[in-house]
Amino acid sequence: MRLDLHVHTTASDGSLSPREVVDLAIDGRLDAVAITDHDTVAGIPLAIDAANRTSLRIIPGIEVSSNDDGSEYHILGYFVDPRADSILAHERRALGGREQRMDEMVARLRRQGLLVEMVDVLEAAGPDRSAIVRPHLARALVSKGYAKSVPDAFDRLIGDDHPAYVPTSLATPEEAIQLILNAGGVPVWAHPRLDAVHRRLQAFVGAGLKGLEVYRPRGTPSHTRKLERAARTAGLLMTGGSDWHDPDRGLELGSFYVTEEDVGGLLEAGGMSTVNPEGEK
Ligand code: AMP
Ligand code: MN
Ligand code: MN
Ligand code: MN
Numbered sequence: 564m565r566l567d568l569h570v571h572t573t574a575s576d577g578s579l580s581p582r583e584v585v586d587l588a589i590d591g592r593l594d595a596v597a598i599t600d601h602d603t604v605a606g607i608p609l610a611i612d613a614a615n616r617t618s619l620r621i622i623p624g625i626e627v628s629s630n631d632d633g634s635e636y637h638i639l640g641y642f643v644d645p646r647a648d649s650i651l652a653h654e655r656r657a658l659g660g661r662e663q664r665m666d667e668m669v670a671r672l673r674r675q676g677l678l679v680e681m682v683d684v685l686e687a688a689g690p691d692r693s694a695i696v697r698p699h700l701a702r703a704l705v706s707k708g709y710a711k712s713v714p715d716a717f718d719r720l721i722g723d724d725h726p727a728y729v730p731t732s733l734a735t736p737e738e739a740i741q742l743i744l745n746a747g748g749v750p751v752w753a754h755p756r757l758d759a760v761h762r763r764l765q766a767f768v769g770a771g772l773k774g775l776e777v778y779r780p781r782g783t784p785s786h787t788r789k790l791e792r793a794a795r796t797a798g799l800l801m802t803g804g805s806d807w808h809d810p811d812r813g814l815e816l817g818s819f820y821v822t823e824e825d826v827g828g829l830l831e832a833g834g835m836s837t838v839n840p841e842g843e844k
Contacts, residue, residue, distance in 0.1 A: 584598070749800070
């Protein structure tokens, strides 16, 4: 099995709809894809519907934004029930909180003389968006002529170190972990940095963290090995995914994948059996 456990759609900041993502995943010879949009599960029913009667399996997921002490932590929730109260409450909180935060970013840019408005951001986000995410603002800045490209907008105007940047503050990491557990999901720390792992892993495990995202297309072998070791020492599951957003960002969906040998623990935790009674895969 080829799996990609970290994929975005137009429900957040991905540029393709769940249906288009399903088509690309099949073209890319993937067997399973986890849809993990930022702070929303709105894309999941659409992806499941599109994958119905194909060989592709959809793993329901979410990527919950959280922060604490000025640092941001993304917690992936696998096999969440998209109708769980804790997820719906977080989605509502994120919808309002992200809109307010984007209003503030737009206001700061306007004070810098960049005449961008909330309607431009919403237009860039498109009609299917549930969460309003910074790349939507980046696209608005490109279409207004204030940036050459999305990366250029981040580099010069809206990256974490710029005055226009306002963090999302939707939950603490512990709350993010808990809301995923409350939805029957498996909480996994997305793209963890090693320094943050050293500082926070114990506390996160105490809060119920079950895994680390270890395998990534941009991960160096040494970084991957260190994360494997940290996960093993803490008794955590290991997962992997491409964090795919966009066909134009250089990486084709399906060119990076993990196998059930890599992530069998997660599949088991989610009740997704990969081995039939004869023991064949
Ligand atoms: P937000 O949660 O609204 O602050 O947006 C975070 C998202 O912005 C990430 O998930 C990435 O998709 C995107 N992002 C962050 N930094 C960059 C960057 N330097 N270039 C392009 N996209 C970025
Ligand atoms: Mn993103
Ligand atoms: Mn992330
Ligand atoms: Mn992501």
